[in-house]
Amino acid sequence: MLINNYFEYHYIWHHSSKSLPLRYVFSAFWEGQEGSFILWSFWHVILGNLLIRSAKNWESTVMTVFTSVQIFLSSMILGVVIMDYKLGSNPFTLLLREHPQFQNNPLFSNPNYLEKLDGRGLNPLLQNYWMTIQPPTLFLGFASTLVPFAYAIAGLWKRDYQGWIKPVLPWTIFGVMILGIGILMGGAWAYEALSFGGFWAWDPVENASLVPWITFVGALHVMMVQKIRGNAAPTTFAMTIFTFVLVLYSSFLTRSGILGESSVHAFTDLGMYGHLLSYLVFFFGLGFVMFFINLKRFPKAEDDAFSSREFWMFIGTLVLALSAIHITIMTSKPVINLIFGTKMALDIGAQERFDIYHSFQIPVVIIITSMIAFAQFLKYKKSDGKAVMKKLTVASVLSLVVTGAIIYAFDYTNPYYILMLFTAIFAIFGNADYAIRILKGKINKAGSSIAHIGFALIMLGALLSTSKSIVISENNSTVDLASLGELKNNENILLYQNDTVQLHDYYVTFTGKRKEGVNIFYNVEYMKKVGDKFVTEFTLSPRIQLNPQMGNVAEPDTRHFWYKDIYTHVTYADLSMPEDTDPDKYGELATREMKVGESFFTSNFKYQLDSVYVNNKVALDSLNDSTRIEVVANFSITDKEGKTVKASPMYVIENMESGKIFTMPDELAETGVILSLNKIIPSENKYEISVREKNSVKKDFLVMKAIQFPMINILWIGCLFFMVGSIIAMINRMQANK
Amino acid sequence: MKKTHIIAIVIIAAAIGVITTSLSNASTYGNFAEAFENPNSKIQIVGYFYKEKELVYEPEIDPNLMSFYMTDKEGKECKVVLNQSKPQDFERSEEIVLKGKVVGDEFHATDMLMKCPSKYNDGSQQVYTD
Numbered sequence: 001m002l003i004n005n006y007f008e009y010h011y012i013w014h015h016s017s018k019s020l021p022l023r024y025v026f027s028a029f030w031e032g033q034e035g036s037f038i039l040w041s042f043w044h045v046i047l048g049n050l051l052i053r054s055a056k057n058w059e060s061t062v063m064t065v066f067t068s069v070q071i072f073l074s075s076m077i078l079g080v081v082i083m084d085y086k087l088g089s090n091p092f093t094l095l096l097r098e099h100p101q102f103q104n105n106p107l108f109s110n111p112n113y114l115e116k117l118d119g120r121g122l123n124p125l126l127q128n129y130w131m132t133i134q135p136p137t138l139f140l141g142f143a144s145t146l147v148p149f150a151y152a153i154a155g156l157w158k159r160d161y162q163g164w165i166k167p168v169l170p171w172t173i174f175g176v177m178i179l180g181i182g183i184l185m186g187g188a189w190a191y192e193a194l195s196f197g198g199f200w201a202w203d204p205v206e207n208a209s210l211v212p213w214i215t216f217v218g219a220l221h222v223m224m225v226q227k228i229r230g231n232a233a234p235t236t237f238a239m240t241i242f243t244f245v246l247v248l249y250s251s252f253l254t255r256s257g258i259l260g261e262s263s264v265h266a267f268t269d270l271g272m273y274g275h276l277l278s279y280l281v282f283f284f285g286l287g288f289v290m291f292f293i294n295l296k297r298f299p300k301a302e303d304d305a306f307s308s309r310e311f312w313m314f315i316g317t318l319v320l321a322l323s324a325i326h327i328t329i330m331t332s333k334p335v336i337n338l339i340f341g342t343k344m345a346l347d348i349g350a351q352e353r354f355d356i357y358h359s360f361q362i363p364v365v366i367i368i369t370s371m372i373a374f375a376q377f378l379k380y381k382k383s384d385g386k387a388v389m390k391k392l393t394v395a396s397v398l399s400l401v402v403t404g405a406i407i408y409a410f411d412y413t414n415p416y417y418i419l420m421l422f423t424a425i426f427a428i429f430g431n432a433d434y435a436i437r438i439l440k441g442k443i444n445k446a447g448s449s450i451a452h453i454g455f456a457l458i459m460l461g462a463l464l465s466t467s468k469s470i471v472i473s474e475n476n477s478t479v480d481l482a483s484l485g486e487l488k489n490n491e492n493i494l495l496y497q498n499d500t501v502q503l504h505d506y507y508v509t510f511t512g513k514r515k516e517g518v519n520i521f522y523n524v525e526y527m528k529k530v531g532d533k534f535v536t537e538f539t540l541s542p543r544i545q546l547n548p549q550m551g552n553v554a555e556p557d558t559r560h561f562w563y564k565d566i567y568t569h570v571t572y573a574d575l576s577m578p579e580d581t582d583p584d585k586y587g588e589l590a591t592r593e594m595k596v597g598e599s600f601f602t603s604n605f606k607y608q609l610d611s612v613y614v615n616n617k618v619a620l621d622s623l624n625d626s627t628r629i630e631v632v633a634n635f636s637i638t639d640k641e642g643k644t645v646k647a648s649p650m651y652v653i654e655n656m657e658s659g660k661i662f663t664m665p666d667e668l669a670e671t672g673v674i675l676s677l678n679k680i681i682p683s684e685n686k687y688e689i690s691v692r693e694k695n696s697v698k699k700d701f702l703v704m705k706a707i708q709f710p711m712i713n714i715l716w717i718g719c720l721f722f723m724v725g726s727i728i729a730m731i732n733r734m735q736a737n738k
Numbered sequence: 739m740k741k742t743h744i745i746a747i748v749i750i751a752a753a754i755g756v757i758t759t760s761l762s763n764a765s766t767y768g769n770f771a772e773a774f775e776n777p778n779s780k781i782q783i784v785g786y787f788y789k790e791k792e793l794v795y796e797p798e799i800d801p802n803l804m805s806f807y808m809t810d811k812e813g814k815e816c817k818v819v820l821n822q823s824k825p826q827d828f829e830r831s832e833e834i835v836l837k838g839k840v841v842g843d844e845f846h847a848t849d850m851l852m853k854c855p856s857k858y859n860d861g862s863q864q865v866y867t868d
Contacts, residue, residue, distance in 0.1 A: 304742055311742065318746055322753040329757055333764065344764040345782040348837050349849040352765070360756055489821040489848065494801040544826070551827040571823040572797055601798060703801040703823050 447729025461715025
């Protein structure tokens with residue numbers, strides 16, 4: 001229906017249009033809430049079919065849980081009204097029949113209206129290849145949390161606490177990988193195509209997808225312990241159930257409209273608040289009732305030795321769970337407000353968000369990465385402390401050296417950052433060492449080591465690129481910072497066309513703009529000074545996408561080097577094209593009030609009001625009603641080269657009796673300026689002046705922001721390691737199950 | 739008591755401590771009246787851009803400063819000085835959230851979040867034809 005442009009259907013009209021290319025038509029499918037529900041349940045169908053083939057004797061119980069989830073999901077798109085309560089939101093409604101606001105539209109009285117009807121089009125912000133691939137990946141990740149959940153419920157049901165672990169392990173690794181990649185893709189999307197100025201902003205919606213991933217990772221690790229030692233049943237069940245419930249909770253947060261005022265990309269309320277809540281409560285209840293019924297039956301666990309691998313895996317899982325709880329509470333402020341009647345705000349300031357989350361999450365990362373580094377060297381049950389220490393020597397010495405080098409190169413002083421730097425590097429070397437020496441480079445066994453290296457690289461890249469990013473467009477030289485007080489943000493810079501401005505290591509020129517379709521590209525040339533010459537290093541073309549229906553969108557452009565990225569984005573610019581304007585016409589009127597001796601600047605000239613006098617000064621006693629009074633303002637207009645011309649606009653009182661007043665503007669055709677004296681404000685000793693400049697003399701400008709991110713490629717390389725490692729580990733587990 | 743439990747309790751206690759302190763430091767939602775009562779504390783205000791009064795953004799003078807008038811949910815109007823460049827399509831914003839504090843008789847904001855009606859839902863009832 002979407003592909004064939006059946007715009008009489010409301011959902012299709014709402015999210016698509018005739019001009020939309022096919023790849024974006026897919027995006028249009030999952031732009032809205034209803035479409036994303038269908039996408040979600042589509043993945044459930046795929047996973048469910050694979051499960052039926054592989055689940056063997058677990059099939060009936062696992063599929064019961066599966067189906068009950070599917071019932072809830074499909075009810076979201078039913079849109080049936082039962083006893084005054086609208087259940088779900090049906091995406092297949094017809095424009096004319098069920099949306100009364102369209103009925104009076106004259107278009108529909110035309111019997112051929114179907115041929116003429118076009119859709120609203122996809123939000124330009126989302127017309128991007130990331131929109132085609134990221135949501136399906138993320139939703140596959142969400143969908144894949146259902147498999148372990150279904151197995152866990154089945155395990156509790158059958159009172160088999162051990163048997164479900166083996167078949168569920170590859171599914172869990174798959175889910176951790178896909179969900180992780182989905183989240184990272186979201187970060188890459190924000191970094192490449194949106195003007196957030198970074199890859200992670202701790203936005204509530206981003207958090208909502210991160211939290212289930214964290215608990216999912218925890219669940220995976222206690223599953224391993226349970227598989228080998230059999231003493232982790234309660235933790236394993238709890239973490240698995242939590243993960244799925246958190247997925248539901250995150251969809252409740254993002255879809256119920258409760259976040260509304262604090263997130264850029266929350267869905268709007270479709271009136272499904274109660275429905276979503278019941279979905280959440282049902283499965284939360286199911287999971288925990290099942291858990292507590294079985295609580296007394298779980299096998300009694302003996303105390304783990306301090307030197308055992310499982311002891312540290314437990315602690316790690318606990319830290320992960322706390323990290324998830326912290327993010328959940330911080331993101332759930334609107335929910336807390338609703339329950340307790342408080343008025344806590346979800347912070348909209350980027351710096352404040354960093355402070356809130358990093359104060360907790362950086363220590364978490366430090367603990368987790370250090371455990372990643374040494375826990376692999378420990379054995380299950382008990383290990384020899386001295387032997388482990390010996391094995392760790394190489395990795396720790398190497399890490400100390402590399403950390404020292406980085407501290408020196410990037411000038412780190414913050415002890416938290418230094419500690420995180422060390423533990424992340426330690427985790428990389430520790431796992432590399434483990435894969436090479438202990439596993440002897442056997443690639444099929446090294447999946448987890450590679451994935452752990454990937455995770456550590458991601459943390460290292462995030463740390464370096466975030467803590468040492470520099471807003472190079474920041475201009476501190478011309479402003480007295482102390483006088484600004486709180487308002488000290490100076491991150492955007494104004495560039496006039498063809499003027500060169502120094503930004504950090506670069507000399508930057510705005511050279512012009514070009515229009516292609518709906519996009520206006522602004523060319524920004526980055527140059528380096530070699531001797532006394534400017535040499536162009538690269539040119540960036542950030543753009544503004546014009547969309548009169550949904551609002552214009554700025555898209556950044558980034559230059560990638562192996563060791564850094566230069567990110568540039570237009571924050572404000574003139575959208576008219578020079579070829580569309582007549583150079584001999586005068587532009588917009590600019591009006592301001594000024595005193596004698598004052599001056600002001602436009603993009604081209606400095607205007608100084610030298611003096612004001614009355615032309616024909618008459619003695620007061622001879623003043624009569626027919627006296628003509630001319631007030632003349634003398635201006636000096638100076639251009640960028642220092643050339644000065646004079647202008648003298650007049651304010652004339654023609655006749656005192658009739659009160660006839662007019663202004664005589666002064667037009668300097670050659671310079672391209674019209675000046676007029678509009679008003680005299682005797683009480684303040686001020687004059688109201690207005691200026692118009694010719695389009696030909698008006699200089700184009702742009703306001704932009706540029707950020708340098710060092711070493712961000714480490715993060716992307718980490719993603720690759722994480723993905724490859726997870727795939728190897730998954731295949732390895734699948735083969736083991738055969 | 740098992741070692742695992744002792745360590746678990748210690749870690750959880752520390753975490754609860756951190757979470758409660760950061761919750762108690764959270765900034766709050768409010769309106770202009772409350773902001774004027776506590777001129778030194780940061781507050782987040784939800785409201786609407788008041789289109790009838792002047793909006794000043796002069797990038798030639800300062801590309802990082804704009805001023806406009808906003809009415810809060812109670813209908814109180816106040817001049818706002820925002821330390822940001824003017825966002826695309828600011829005039830079309832439906833609802834805005836500002837973070838900042840009162841200085842004199844102005845509200846000085848450091849951050850702004852705006853919601854455009856057309857971006858994620860159907861505020862408009864227009865039908866487009868080609």
